[in-house]
Amino acid sequence: MQNALLETCCPDLTLLARGKVRDIYEVDDRHLLFVATDRISAFDVIMKNGIPGKGALLTKISLFWFQWLGERIPHHLVTADINEMPETVRQYADQLAGRSMLVKRLKILPVEAIVRGYLAGSGWASYQKNGTVCDLPLPAGLRQCDELPEPLYTPSTKAELGSHDMNIPPERAREILGADAAEAVERISLQLYREARAYAAGRGILLADTKFEFGVDGQGRVTLADEILTPDSSRFWPLDSYAPGQDQPSFDKQFVRNYLESIQFDKQTPVTLPDTVIEATLQRYQEACDRLTQS
Ligand SMILES: Nc1ncnc2c1ncn2[C@@H]1O[C@H](COP(=O)(O)OP(=O)(O)O)[C@@H](O)[C@H]1O
Ligand SMILES: [Mg+2]
Structure with missing residues (x-):
């Protein structure tokens, strides 16, 4: 290697x-x-x-x-x-x-634009507690990793290095960003998620959720920034083995997360990942890249 x-x-x-x-x-x-x-x-x-x-x-x-x-x-x-x-x-x-x-x-806007099409991660945890995701009510009876009736825009505030992002209601995002920028961020994020999800599905990848960042350029234009639609900023699941009601195997960091959970990682102290985890993770990134980009 x-x-x-x-x-x-x-x-x-x-x-x-x-x-x-x-x-x-x-x-x-x-x-x-x-x-x-x-x-x-x-x-x-x-x-x-x-x-x-x-x-x-x-x-x-x-x-x-x-x-x-x-x-x-x-x-x-x-x-x-x-x-x-x-x-x-x-x-x-x-x-x-x-x-x-x-x-x-760009001047980066202090809100992370998260779009969720499926019930996973912190969304699933919150749904199990009170039937909502970021205060947005959902139908009863959804299973882990089920598709949501509509993709949800669930903004969060960007945390400083070392702390965790915090979900905020869309009204709070409007207060922070102003109505016009907030509207553009929400609209572009939902549109992009829908289009990218359709493209990825044709390549055997289920784009369960994703996070965008936006900034404002010299002319005040809301502009898409950062990385986009990668396994680091999104949940990628293999489409052919998709089966709700359980955690999904994935192309993303879930593999590293599962390893860390298996060693009771304290979520604070950096660890050395074993070679097997490194190789398997690299292979997943490579496969995601190949599926999306090869004609
Ligand atoms: N066009 C841009 N102009 C200024 N800052 C940007 C731009 N695009 C992305 N950034 C910032 O660069 C950083 C990307 O580095 P990364 O390692 O992904 O950071 P993080 O730990 O916050 O995910 C983020 O803080 C992001 O807000
Ligand atoms: Mg980043």
């Missing part, structure tokens, strides 16, 4: 942030370099070792979707081709090629 790239080091560029997965550099006052490392996080904790090649696969998947979107929705991607990037970036091609996107620098 190749080595995992856990951190990039580009001293001629200003490092603005290291997120759970990405290193973000300033390129100029209107552009950022958005680099996916091989770090993996689960339950919002970054693991000690990475998944070699995961950053490139995530970038390939996001790039695929941005190109699939074309001009239909304003988004932040400028290019993912290292040869089209400025020389200040190209000098680090060894580290960056294949895992980086040059993006428009």
Whole structure:
């Protein structure tokens, strides 16, 4: 196995942030370099070792979707081709090629736009308690991982590194973002989820839910940002084995989560994942990427 790239080091560029997965550099006052490392996080904790090649696969998947979107929705991607990037970036091609996107620098909106088409994760937990997901009432008798009557928009506030995101009612999102931006975020998120779900289904992937982030550009336009529709930002389930009433096998981090639960992970202290978990996870990312992008 190749080595995992856990951190990039580009001293001629200003490092603005290291997120759970990405290193973000300033390129100029209107552009950022958005680099996916091989770090993996689960339950919002970054693991000690990475998944070699995961950053490139995530970038390939996001790039695929941005190109699939074309001009239909304003988004932040400028290019993912290292040869089209400025020389200040190209000098680090060894580290960056294949895992980086040059993006428009945006003011990120402080709300995560989550869309759920199926009853899983925290949605299922809340439904079992009181029959609702994020205060939205649902029909009785739904099973774990059942399809919801309609996709639900369930925004959350973006947590600082190390803490967990918090679900908020859509009215609260309107107060935070203002009516116009909130309306655009909700409408675009639901539309994109529906369209992507239909596409993914044709590729044997059930897109159970996903999370988008938006920002505002210099002209005040609500613009799609971050990674989109990847196994890190979504639940991908294999369509052919879909069977509600239980947890689903998945292309996403559920595999890592299951391992962590099996060792009674405290959800705070980073651990080293065993090679078997790393290899199986990488294989899942690769398969998700192949299914979506190969013609
Ligand atoms: N176009 C953009 N301009 C500015 N910030 C962005 C842009 N796109 C994404 N971001 C921010 O970059 C970070 C992505 O890094 P990541 O490792 O995924 O972070 P996180 O740990 O928050 O998931 C997020 O904080 C996201 O809000
Ligand atoms: Mg992220």
